[in-house]
Amino acid sequence: MPEQSSSAARTAPGDVRTVACIGAGVIGGGWVAHFLARGYDVVAWDPAPDAEERLRALVDAAWPALQRLGLAEGASADRLRVAATLAEAVAGADFVQESAPERLDLKRDLLAEIDEAAPAGVVVGSSTSGYSMTEMQVKAARPERLVVGHPFNPPYLVPLVEVVGGDSTEDWAVSWAAEFYRVAGKEVIEMDRELPGFIGNRIQEAAWREALHMVANGEATVEQIDRSMTAGMGLRWAFFGPCLTFHLAGGEGGMAHMLDHFGPSLKSPWTRLEAPELTRELRDAMVAGTDEVVAGRSTAELIEQRDRRMIAVMRALAEVEAEEAAQAAREGGRG
Ligand SMILES: NC(=O)C1=CN([C@@H]2O[C@H](COP(=O)(O)OP(=O)(O)OC[C@H]3O[C@@H](n4cnc5c(N)ncnc54)[C@H](O)[C@@H]3O)[C@@H](O)[C@H]2O)C=CC1
Numbered sequence: 001m002p003e004q005s006s007s008a009a010r011t012a013p014g015d016v017r018t019v020a021c022i023g024a025g026v027i028g029g030g031w032v033a034h035f036l037a038r039g040y041d042v043v044a045w046d047p048a049p050d051a052e053e054r055l056r057a058l059v060d061a062a063w064p065a066l067q068r069l070g071l072a073e074g075a076s077a078d079r080l081r082v083a084a085t086l087a088e089a090v091a092g093a094d095f096v097q098e099s100a101p102e103r104l105d106l107k108r109d110l111l112a113e114i115d116e117a118a119p120a121g122v123v124v125g126s127s128t129s130g131y132s133m134t135e136m137q138v139k140a141a142r143p144e145r146l147v148v149g150h151p152f153n154p155p156y157l158v159p160l161v162e163v164v165g166g167d168s169t170e171d172w173a174v175s176w177a178a179e180f181y182r183v184a185g186k187e188v189i190e191m192d193r194e195l196p197g198f199i200g201n202r203i204q205e206a207a208w209r210e211a212l213h214m215v216a217n218g219e220a221t222v223e224q225i226d227r228s229m230t231a232g233m234g235l236r237w238a239f240f241g242p243c244l245t246f247h248l249a250g251g252e253g254g255m256a257h258m259l260d261h262f263g264p265s266l267k268s269p270w271t272r273l274e275a276p277e278l279t280r281e282l283r284d285a286m287v288a289g290t291d292e293v294v295a296g297r298s299t300a301e302l303i304e305q306r307d308r309r310m311i312a313v314m315r316a317l318a319e320v321e322a323e324e325a326a327q328a329a330r331e332g333g334r335g
């Protein structure tokens with residue numbers, strides 16, 4: 001990590017008033033809706049000729065859901081301004097979120113352009129799905145303030161954002177970005193090191209690649225694959241991640257028993273991914289890490305919490321599905 005530069009953030013995370021969003025497609029538009037709903041002024045820029053029309057349509061479509069979730073004081077879709085140039089968009093920004101296409105060459109040039117135009121001390125977050133900031137910040141004159149702020153679609157509903165700097169990013173910028181995203185209502189994972197694909201995408205890409213293999217080999221249909229998630233583990237993963245879920249697979253014996261019982265299955269052809277050796281060190285690390293998440297709750301308490309939350313998720317889904325079915329019936333049984 002480079003020496004701390006004399007520059008530090010121009011604005012405290014809690015004093016941000018204006019956010020610039022560069023790139024206003026699926027994700028950039030979702031960020032615009034999120035920041036507007038959290039009560040910020042948002043200035044967007046996107047080179048596409050129809051970008052403003054698309055952007056305002058996306059915000060208008062998202063707004064009812066955001067109103068149901070609860071808008072911040074002073075939040076208004078009217079606080080969106082679309083700038084004619086990138087420089088105009090970032091000139092008065094307290095924070096910049098980049099959401100341009102996932103192309104390394106484009107990100108490098110764009111981050112350098114944003115860096116040149118944005119005031120000193122303004123942190124810039126990239127929505128990149130998997131590039132490291134180290135490889136993206138190579139053309140920037142002031143790379144110390146560039147971080148990854150990887151969201152999940154749609155950013156205005158899915159709370160997670162993964163934050164990590166590059167080799168030329170300074171610690172203050174990573175800490176500032178993590179704190180700003182929290183203040184802006186996001187759930188932050190501040191990573192200790194760069195990892196291609198960060199955390200969430202590595203997990204979901206593993207599932208995604210298996211899904212593609214199964215379809216390619218005629219082993220499962222798209223419908224079966226999606227239903228295996230929505231009627232299976234997806235219900236659990238909304239509130240217990242894969243580790244805590246498998247802790248309960250071990251019953252009273254927890255993660256330790258689960259690994260001892262199902263450890264040999266790691267070598268079964270259940271996946272095309274190479275399994276790690278289940279060493280004693282890995283076993284102990286999984287048990288210790290899970291114990292931290294368990295935080296003293298008994299298996300009975302966890303089972304009760306799991307079942308209560310799963311019933312809540314299932315009831316909420318059933319309620320929405322009944323409303324959708326009734327709506328479809330009113331509309332003449334739309335397919
Ligand atoms: N789509 C998704 O589910 C997610 C995407 N991301 C990341 O967000 C970023 C944007 O992805 P999407 O919104 O899906 O793509 P998109 O294609 O929907 O939007 C990209 C936007 O960037 C604009 N653009 C093109 N060249 C540009 C430039 N030089 N400067 C500024 N804007 C430019 C385009 O006009 C377009 O509106 C990518 O880095 C992607 O990996 C992150 C999380 C989820």
Ligand SMILES: C[N+](C)(C)CC(=O)CC(=O)[O-]
Nearest residue numbers: 128129151152153154201
């Ligand atoms: C498909 N994707 C890799 C761009 C998805 C993400 O990056 C995160 C998400 O929204 O699932």
